[in-house]
Amino acid sequence: MSSQSQKLSALSDSEYIIGNVTVVDPGKDHVMPGYVGVRDGRIAFVGKGSVPGDAQLAVYDGEGLCLAPGFVDIHVHLREPGYEYKETIATGCRAAVAGGFTSVACMPNTDPCTDERSVVEFILKRARVAGLAKVYPIAAATRGRQGEVLSEYFELRDAGAVAVSDDGFPVATAAMVRRVLEYATAAGLPLIEHCEDISATGSGFVNEGYHATRLGMRGAPSYSETLCLARDIIVMESVPGARLHAAHIAAATSVEQLRRAKDKAMAVTAETAPHYLCLTDADLGAYNTNLRINPPIGTGADRDALIAALCDGTIDCIASDHAPHAPQEKDVEFDHAPPGSVGLETTLALVITHLVRPGHLSLARAISLISNRPAKCIGIDAGSLDEGAAADLTLFDPEAEWTVRADNLCSRSKNSAFIGKTVNGRTRYTIVDGTLVMGAKQVAGSV
Amino acid sequence: MNIRTTATLMEPDQIRRAVKRIAHEIVERNRGVDGLIVVGIRRRGVPLAERIAGYLEQIEGQSVPTGILDITLYRDDFQTITSAPKVGRTEINDDIHERVVILVDDVLYTGRTVRAALDELIDFGRPGRIQLAVLVDRGHREIPIKADYVGKNVPTNEGEIVEVHLEEVDGCDEVILAEKPA
Amino acid sequence: MNSLNRKHLLGLEGWNADEINTVLDSAVSFKEVSERSVKKVPALRGKTIVNLFFENSTRTRISFELAEKRLSADTVNFSASTSSVKKGESLRDTVENIEAMKIDMIVIRHSSAGAPFFLSQIVDASVINAGDGQHEHPTQGLLDIFTLREKWGALAGRKVVIVGDVKHSRVARSNIHGLVALDAEVVLCGPPTLMPVGIESLGVKVETNLPRALEGADAVNVLRIQLERQRAGLLPSLDEYARVWGIDNRALQYTSPDCIVMHPGPMNRGVEIAQDVADGDRAVILEQVTNGLAVRMAVLYLIGGAEMARDDETTETSGGQVNARPKTQEAA
Numbered sequence: 001m002s003s004q005s006q007k008l009s010a011l012s013d014s015e016y017i018i019g020n021v022t023v024v025d026p027g028k029d030h031v032m033p034g035y036v037g038v039r040d041g042r043i044a045f046v047g048k049g050s051v052p053g054d055a056q057l058a059v060y061d062g063e064g065l066c067l068a069p070g071f072v073d074i075h076v077h078l079r080e081p082g083y084e085y086k087e088t089i090a091t092g093c094r095a096a097v098a099g100g101f102t103s104v105a106c107m108p109n110t111d112p113c114t115d116e117r118s119v120v121e122f123i124l125k126r127a128r129v130a131g132l133a134k135v136y137p138i139a140a141a142t143r144g145r146q147g148e149v150l151s152e153y154f155e156l157r158d159a160g161a162v163a164v165s166d167d168g169f170p171v172a173t174a175a176m177v178r179r180v181l182e183y184a185t186a187a188g189l190p191l192i193e194h195c196e197d198i199s200a201t202g203s204g205f206v207n208e209g210y211h212a213t214r215l216g217m218r219g220a221p222s223y224s225e226t227l228c229l230a231r232d233i234i235v236m237e238s239v240p241g242a243r244l245h246a247a248h249i250a251a252a253t254s255v256e257q258l259r260r261a262k263d264k265a266m267a268v269t270a271e272t273a274p275h276y277l278c279l280t281d282a283d284l285g286a287y288n289t290n291l292r293i294n295p296p297i298g299t300g301a302d303r304d305a306l307i308a309a310l311c312d313g314t315i316d317c318i319a320s321d322h323a324p325h326a327p328q329e330k331d332v333e334f335d336h337a338p339p340g341s342v343g344l345e346t347t348l349a350l351v352i353t354h355l356v357r358p359g360h361l362s363l364a365r366a367i368s369l370i371s372n373r374p375a376k377c378i379g380i381d382a383g384s385l386d387e388g389a390a391a392d393l394t395l396f397d398p399e400a401e402w403t404v405r406a407d408n409l410c411s412r413s414k415n416s417a418f419i420g421k422t423v424n425g426r427t428r429y430t431i432v433d434g435t436l437v438m439g440a441k442q443v444a445g446s447v
Numbered sequence: 448m449n450i451r452t453t454a455t456l457m458e459p460d461q462i463r464r465a466v467k468r469i470a471h472e473i474v475e476r477n478r479g480v481d482g483l484i485v486v487g488i489r490r491r492g493v494p495l496a497e498r499i500a501g502y503l504e505q506i507e508g509q510s511v512p513t514g515i516l517d518i519t520l521y522r523d524d525f526q527t528i529t530s531a532p533k534v535g536r537t538e539i540n541d542d543i544h545e546r547v548v549i550l551v552d553d554v555l556y557t558g559r560t561v562r563a564a565l566d567e568l569i570d571f572g573r574p575g576r577i578q579l580a581v582l583v584d585r586g587h588r589e590i591p592i593k594a595d596y597v598g599k600n601v602p603t604n605e606g607e608i609v610e611v612h613l614e615e616v617d618g619c620d621e622v623i624l625a626e627k628p629a
Numbered sequence: 630m631n632s633l634n635r636k637h638l639l640g641l642e643g644w645n646a647d648e649i650n651t652v653l654d655s656a657v658s659f660k661e662v663s664e665r666s667v668k669k670v671p672a673l674r675g676k677t678i679v680n681l682f683f684e685n686s687t688r689t690r691i692s693f694e695l696a697e698k699r700l701s702a703d704t705v706n707f708s709a710s711t712s713s714v715k716k717g718e719s720l721r722d723t724v725e726n727i728e729a730m731k732i733d734m735i736v737i738r739h740s741s742a743g744a745p746f747f748l749s750q751i752v753d754a755s756v757i758n759a760g761d762g763q764h765e766h767p768t769q770g771l772l773d774i775f776t777l778r779e780k781w782g783a784l785a786g787r788k789v790v791i792v793g794d795v796k797h798s799r800v801a802r803s804n805i806h807g808l809v810a811l812d813a814e815v816v817l818c819g820p821p822t823l824m825p826v827g828i829e830s831l832g833v834k835v836e837t838n839l840p841r842a843l844e845g846a847d848a849v850n851v852l853r854i855q856l857e858r859q860r861a862g863l864l865p866s867l868d869e870y871a872r873v874w875g876i877d878n879r880a881l882q883y884t885s886p887d888c889i890v891m892h893p894g895p896m897n898r899g900v901e902i903a904q905d906v907a908d909g910d911r912a913v914i915l916e917q918v919t920n921g922l923a924v925r926m927a928v929l930y931l932i933g934g935a936e937m938a939r940d941d942e943t944t945e946t947s948g949g950q951v952n953a954r955p956k957t958q959e960a961a
Contacts, residue, residue: 210827214642216742216764216799219826287743332719333741335762517658520670520930531632531672531934533651534658534927570667 005051005061008395008429011436013058015039019051021062021395025385026069026368036067038391041433046385062395065428068367070102070392072383073344074374075167075192075247075271075319078104078135081122082111087324087412089123092344093132095322095411097438099345100427102392103375103382104133108140109168115140115151120159132437134392136162136380138192141180147172150179153187163378165192167247170228177235181242190243190269190378193232195254196295200224205335207296211281217335222251222302225295229254233261233268245377246270248321250295252305259314269377271319272306274350275341275417279303289330289337290417293323307360310369317374320347324413341417345409350418352398352425363398395429402426450608450625456601457622462582465598466495469580470502472596473549480507482546482575486514488564489535491553494615495582499551514539516550521563543568545575553611555581558592583622585609633931637749637756640765641806649807653775655927656920662699663922672930673700679727680706681737682759683744688894689759689769692918693736696925702933705732720744721751728752734933737761755932763797768928769893770803772921774811776913777848779920780889785812788885790842792874793852793901794823800893801852805831818842819852819874822863839874843883850891851876854901867900877903881911889913 005019019035023046035051037044051059078092087095089106096104106123108114114123120137127135139161143149145168153164164184170193171177177191184191201220206212208219229246236242246258249272261268275293280300284291291297309315323340330337347370355361361369371383382392403422406414430438457465474480480503487496493515500511517535550564561579568574580596585603601624603609608625612618633651641649662670678697682690690706697704707727724735734755737745742762749756760766777784789808795801795817805828808815815833817824829835836842843849858864876890890902890912898904906912 208826210830213825213827214802214831216762216802218763287746328719331721333739333747334743335741520658520662520672531931533632534655534930536658536661538661566671570669571665 005059008060008062008436009439011060011431011439014041014434015044016058016060017051017055018060018062018067018393018395021065021067023385024066024068024364024367026364026372027384027386029364029368031066031362031364035062036385036393038393038431038434041391041435043385043387043389043391045387063428065395065397066363067393067395068100069371069383069385069389070394070430070432071100071348071367071370072103072372072374072380073101073320073322073347073370074105074136074317074378075273076104076106076322076344077109077324077340078106078123079324080110080126081119086326086329089126089135090130090132091410091412092322092324093127093130093135095342095344095409096133097430097432098410098427100348100394100396100430101344102133102394102430102432103136103380104344105136105138105162105378105380107138107165107167109145113140113145114138114156114161115143115145117152117155117159120156120161124160133432134382136160136378138163138165138167139189140164141166141171141184141191142176145169147176150183153183153189157187157189161189162380163190163192163245165194165247167192167194170194170196170198171232174231174235177232178239181236181239181244185239185241185243190245191232192245192247192378193228194247195225195228195232195249197224197227197231200227205292205294205296205339206284207281207298209281209299211284215284215287217284220296222295222298223253225249225251226253226257229257233257233266236266236268241267243267244269248273248276248295248319249306249309249315250276250298250302252298252302255305255309255314258309262314269316270314271317271374271377272310272315273319273321274343274347274354276306277303277310278350278354279417287334288417289332289334290341290415290419292334292337292339293321293341293417294339307355310355311360316369316377318347318351318369319374320344322411323415324411325415326413327415330415340415342409342411342413342415344411346404346416346418346423348396348427349402349404349423349425353423356398357424391431391434393429393431394427395431396425396427398425400424400426450610450628452623452625453607454624455621456583456609456624457599459620462598462620462622465582466498467502469596469598470499470506473499473578473580474503474506476578476595477547480509480511483549484512484514484539484541484543484546485549485551486516486539486568488550488552488560489515489517491611491613491616492516492551494613495553495580496549496551497615499549499580512541514541516564516567518560518563518567521567523559523563537567539571542572543574544572547576547578548574549578549580551580553582553613554609555579555584555592555594555597556587556609558588558590561592562590582611583609635932637745637758638767638928638932639745639749639756639758641767641770641803641810642765644806644810646810646812649771649774649810652771652924652927652931653778655931656771656775656923659926659930660920660923662926663919669699669701671701672934673697673702676702676733676933677731678702678704678734678736678929678933679732680704680759681724681727681735681739682707683709683737683739684760686738686760688918689738692921693759693925696922696929699922700926700929702929720747724748724752728754734929757928757932760799763799763802765803765806766799767803768921768925769800770807771928772917772924773800773804773850773891773893774807775920775924776891776917777813777889779916780913781847783811784808786814787847788814788816788845789848789850790816790818790846791850791852792818792839792842792876794854794858795819795828795852796823796825797855797858798852804850805833809833816842816846820864820870823858839880840883843880846884846888848889848891849876849881849884850893851902853893853895853897867897871900875901875903876906878906878909881906891917894918
């Protein structure tokens, strides 16, 4: 370690080396002690071992942390425009970089919804002003997400949208899914589907089963998700070139459908969220409204199937489905609470605590689930440590133990399903395009 | 609770004689047993009431009805105790209107139990008269209550305990004086 | 130790046989109080109890109100026809406002499962669940069990059949928890569309065929079938229900000769229960109402009857509640 290395929290150069790190490169699937060189916002080189003594650039001390490509979360609700009391693009991006996420894709269920070019431009502008994480808007698949009329995919794509979705709802009908897939394929965009068969769900809002029965709450069968997924996969077979990404998969039966589609080499990808990997419907007993989520948290068997699917690649990546809700909205009777949990700041810790530490996945594989793999699902250039890639970096301590509390979350809303849980793994520094945006105790950027 | 017996105040024979004497006094004061009902306060007032009623029947050749009063719901100390005590059954099957009720308890001490019994009795109707019979009066009244019939007067200190044991409940007849544990 | 060690009655889940019997033993005494000419005891004098009924219910509210008054408590009724959330005031605000007036107990009926539990987390008062959505109706469970106990003494080994819309029934759930705790044999019978998933894990058997279910039954608890179930597509018609699962004299032939018939009320005569069975001598429906009053008095007395030591470290969960432990026990 060079004696001139500076404190990373003071990073201000445009050309520098970060040394004394364990480089986690998911693209090459290896973990090695090393260093990373950055020039003009791009990765210049990645080296093994100590920083060479003759290095020309300023050297910063990586404190022995792990250094990975900045994480990528492709399912986030930033709530702006329209629901700024829950979260804004600025506070959401702050939460993102606090959690190590340098790129996020945001869902269109805003008000007005992202079915018009002007909304996409607004989102991108607010993100630029915040100067924190990079935001990739997802456009609404149908106008107003009503499921009747297509929105203007070409306009929206040209403005910067990376995918289409009616998230919050499934695309309403089989006929509409066909049209959405056809039109999106022409525009080169994937469909991200919120898989739910509304008629099967009925009025249910927790997973149908023993616990729903015991607690007297209306259950929704887990096959509701699978029915919709199967519908889309079958319709897709009639649309050559279509790309489908299944959002927040929660049920073991859906995993079977995904496996069959992948065996046939169909362009189907899928994500699951951290809460489905470590909670089950047995945890509902305390009527904690932060556990009211759509799709509902399943059984232990569902959880195990999802973990296995992440291990064998049937599910491609993890996305938090970060869903902020204001305290007065969640501090009500369970069946009146809106569904959702925030997740940007806990994803890394949950991945490490529930996938890496129990030995299901190596660190590099686990990090790939939140970096290069989600980026690939929606076709964005992120999650890579290759030379020439944008210098989006996350430095984290996989051992750091902390307890999730409302007062250590940056997002505007604190409705986390994990309040009170002690976990391992915490981001210490986040760098976007070579600039430090989150370092030790402070978060930079305008609010 | 472990208590240390310091003295035996009444032997079985003394108890027998005292109860018999009380029965005679009741007959004398009320000029017979017409219209009497003997009501025992749970717990040990109940067997005493039964014994008194038995003697009354022997003396006058007429059976006298008895009753049971559970005063738990009428206690005055709900604000200070920490959990609701178990309630037992009250059984008063005869109309007490205009009758002479002989209330019976084992020990008369602060008087609060009897106060509760009086309140409850009056919720059952309007007795003609209420008279109080106790086996032991140990003084230290906190309420102006006086017994009409007393088996034995026993002056005591506040740190002492007077316990009545009866065959029907405890397997033997005796009245003991004991000390509270320190 | 005879008394209950509980600050709330949120449900019968997690209650053991001793606790249930403590309530029922007390209820015996309270039944006697209602037979006196002065039907009042001063046990809860000075206590303030609020009846918070967010769902329409005349009979349960009257039963609680009478129980409270006969214990000499001061009662206040708050009826809202819909959740106050819809009116703009949250449940939390409604209750905190009421509690600011220094009350001792809240009896709550609400259409949301878990609402009494939610209250128990935010108020200091004791909370009694008078029915929360489809979750539990513990005083109904207790009075049903009291009625059975009056008939048989012990419930162990007795066969109790619950017939009807178990899926939507909080009465069924509370009965199941209590009966299983007392070692009764519980069989559920009804149309499969009205039987909840996973209910066997509560320790009961499920049988769709009524005669088979009723074989040797010592008691039948008949649940109400609501017209909404037909409208929601769960039943083809009330007629078919009555023919296949209705409790009439023909059905009662399969039960044991001393079998009793219970119903939580209100009854749909001719649907789940035949007219002549409802009025027949096997039916104990009115006794249930009398017992309901005594049981509610016992519950209010045992839970509200004395200052429980308020322990800041108590934790409540919906199943197996742990409550404040009293710091000292009065010497008996």
